[in-house]
Amino acid sequence: MRLVLVGAGHAHLHLLAQAGALRAAGLDVTLIAPAGFHYSGLATGVLSGALPSAAARIDVAALAASRHVQHLQTTVEGVDLSARIVRLARGADLPFDLVSFNVGSTVQDPMGLAGAAEVWPAKPLSRLFDLKARLEAELKREGPPPRVVVAGSGQTGFEIAAAIAGLCARHGQQADVTIVSRTTPHWGPAAALASLRRRLAARGIVVAIGEVVGREAGHCRLADGHSLACDMLVLAGGLVAPPLISGLGLPTDDAGRLRVTPALHARDDPAVFAAGDCAVIEASPRPPVGVFGVRAAPILAANLMARAQGGALRAYEPQRRWLSIMDLGDGTGLALRGRLWWRGRAALWLKRRLDLGFVAAARGLRPGA
Ligand SMILES: Cc1cc2nc3c(=O)[nH]c(=O)nc-3n(C[C@H](O)[C@H](O)[C@H](O)COP(=O)(O)OP(=O)(O)OC[C@H]3O[C@@H](n4cnc5c(N)ncnc54)[C@H](O)[C@@H]3O)c2cc1C
Numbered sequence: 560m561r562l563v564l565v566g567a568g569h570a571h572l573h574l575l576a577q578a579g580a581l582r583a584a585g586l587d588v589t590l591i592a593p594a595g596f597h598y599s600g601l602a603t604g605v606l607s608g609a610l611p612s613a614a615a616r617i618d619v620a621a622l623a624a625s626r627h628v629q630h631l632q633t634t635v636e637g638v639d640l641s642a643r644i645v646r647l648a649r650g651a652d653l654p655f656d657l658v659s660f661n662v663g664s665t666v667q668d669p670m671g672l673a674g675a676a677e678v679w680p681a682k683p684l685s686r687l688f689d690l691k692a693r694l695e696a697e698l699k700r701e702g703p704p705p706r707v708v709v710a711g712s713g714q715t716g717f718e719i720a721a722a723i724a725g726l727c728a729r730h731g732q733q734a735d736v737t738i739v740s741r742t743t744p745h746w747g748p749a750a751a752l753a754s755l756r757r758r759l760a761a762r763g764i765v766v767a768i769g770e771v772v773g774r775e776a777g778h779c780r781l782a783d784g785h786s787l788a789c790d791m792l793v794l795a796g797g798l799v800a801p802p803l804i805s806g807l808g809l810p811t812d813d814a815g816r817l818r819v820t821p822a823l824h825a826r827d828d829p830a831v832f833a834a835g836d837c838a839v840i841e842a843s844p845r846p847p848v849g850v851f852g853v854r855a856a857p858i859l860a861a862n863l864m865a866r867a868q869g870g871a872l873r874a875y876e877p878q879r880r881w882l883s884i885m886d887l888g889d890g891t892g893l894a895l896r897g898r899l900w901w902r903g904r905a906a907l908w909l910k911r912r913l914d915l916g917f918v919a920a921a922r923g924l925r926p927g928a
Contacts, residue, residue, distance in 0.1 A: 560586055560867045563645055563655040565635045565803075566662035567592035567619040569849055570834035572921050573856030574659075574863075575619075578626040584864035586657070589629045591647065594620040597684040598921075599849060600914035603718045605688055607725030607888035608695075612688050617921050635662075638807055640828060657830050657866055659859065660817065664798035664836035664847050666711075670772050673794060678774055680794040681715055690793065691726065697790075698730040705735070706788045708779050710771040711795030712740030714747075717755065718885045719795055724762040725888025734763035737787055739771050747893075751900035755893055758902075762889065798847040800837040807831070812839045814847075821874035823859050829866070834859050845877045853917075854878070884910035 562581065564571045567590060574581065574588075581588050601615035623630035631653070637646040644652045666673070666680040673680045679690040697705045704727050709720045716738055724734035744752055744766065756766060771792065773780035779789040800815035809825045810818045816839040817825055823838070825831040835852030845851050858875040865872050884906055885893040892907030894900060 560656040561654060562586040562588050562657045562659065562863060562867075563653060564588065564590045565592070565645065565658065565660045566837075567596050568661035568663050568835045569852035570856040570859050571659070571661040572596070572617065572619075572622070573853070574860055575622050575626050575628055577860045578628045581860065581864060585867045586863060589631065589653065590619075590623050591631045591633060591635050591645065591653070592619055593634065594618070594632045597688075598914065598918050599684060600910070600917065602684045602687055603722040603886045603888065604911075606691050606719065607722035607886070608691070608729045609725065609886075609888070614915070615684070615918070617918060622921070635803060637803070640807060640809075640831070643830075657832065657863060659832040659834070659863065660804065660837050661833070661835045661852065662801050662803060662837045665801050666794045667797040667799050668794055672771070672774060672792065675774055676776075677790065678792045678794065681711075681719060682798065687719070690791070693791070694723065694726055695730070698727060698732060703735065704732045705790040707734070707736045707791045707793060708771065708787055708789040709736060709738045709793045709795055711797060712738050712744040712766060713795070713797065714883065714885055715798075716740075716793075716795035717744070717759070718887075719793055720764045721759060721762075721888040722886065723888070724759070724764055727763070728889065736764045738764065738766045739769050739781070739787070740766055741770050742768070747895050748898050748900050751893065751895065751902070754902060755887075758887070798836060804833070804837050812844065814839075821876065822862050822872035823855060823875060824862070832859060832863065840875065840877060843877050848881065848883065850881050851877050884913075886910060
């Protein structure tokens with residue numbers, strides 16, 4: 560059976576490690592993905608200047624080669640499910656018997672701001688690394704730091720704002736960052752958020768209630784008619800699945816994520832699998848967080864092999880609580896698990912240990928790495 564893996568996100572990196580077992584089960588595996596993967600857990604560490612960008616990069620091409628997996632270094636632009644082919648960005652079609660999507664997410668941009676000058680979406684992560692270079696160029700000049708507006712007040716928006724403040728501090732400057740939030744942020748315990756906001760305010764980060772609807776040179780416009788001084792606008796307003804997923808014509812949720820069964824295949828098409836941010840298990844929806852792609856991976860591998868061999872499929876039950884640790888860009892982290900929270904240097908130490916461990920483990924798939 561021809562198995563096509565679209566995207567080299569967390570779950571498909573695991574499948575590369577399992578390539579031998581997949582082959583032994585009768586699957587002929589082809590991966591379609593860019594040559595490199597950026598690991599999001601380390602992205603704000605790169606943005607703040609604490610880590611080099613190489614720390615967050617995994618060489619997908621080298622991994623695929625070491626596992627003897629055919630790797631087409633391109634992206635998929637569309638899928639014809641009835642003809643069982645994927646359409647590659649470089650123009651060719653590729654037939655499949657089974658297809659699995661692990662293409663991550665993109666930033667919500669309902670006002671279509673992403674293409675404008677000095678507008679920086681949080682994904683793809685390479686854009687954050689470009690933003691870092693841009694900020695550094697400004698910080699090296701005489702004068703006040705750039706006025707940055709971060710549209711979006713989830714954990715990602717706060718973490719990016721904190722990383723920018725960290726970068727400014729490395730250049731001896733106080734940040735000038737406004738996080739714009741539609742409502743009062745409430746993604747964590749009230750005491751954790753209050754403590755975080757106090758700490759960030761002391762580093763030049765404030766939160767304003769509103770909705771960014773436009774950007775012109777020097778300012779951005781809010782939905783209520785007010786404007787904010789703004790040299791650079793970061794879009795961090797929530798993650799949605801890439802349009803490729805809604806283009807499949809299969810049921811999706813409000814964020815465009817493919818609705819899958821606990822066995823990780825589309826309810827209406829048992830040959831179409833998906834995991835990570837681009838999928839949602841109908842019975843147990845979870846937010847787009849890396850851990851779910853990681854934990855789904857062994858079930859995905861087992862079920863693809865079962866599909867090839869005619870065995871029973873296993874169910875993935877995503878955990879109800881998970882640990883998330885934010886890098887606050889000043890050598891400290893904020894750890895959250897359910898109603899529990901903990902801020903300090905030890906939290907960041909643990910985050911680095913987990914994230915660098917993930918990257919090292921993925922790189923370690925490569926003989927001699
Ligand atoms: C700034 C930031 C920080 C974050 N920090 C954390 C964190 O600390 N911890 C955490 O758990 N989550 C974090 N997240 C969320 C995290 O990024 C996602 O939940 C996670 O990356 C999803 O993993 P995934 O495996 O689904 O996809 P991804 O890791 O996004 O990987 C998808 C891959 O598919 C490829 N791809 C995309 N489209 C195509 C296509 N059409 N064809 C072929 N390949 C394609 C991409 O190039 C990419 O390599 C953060 C997000 C952001 C924006």
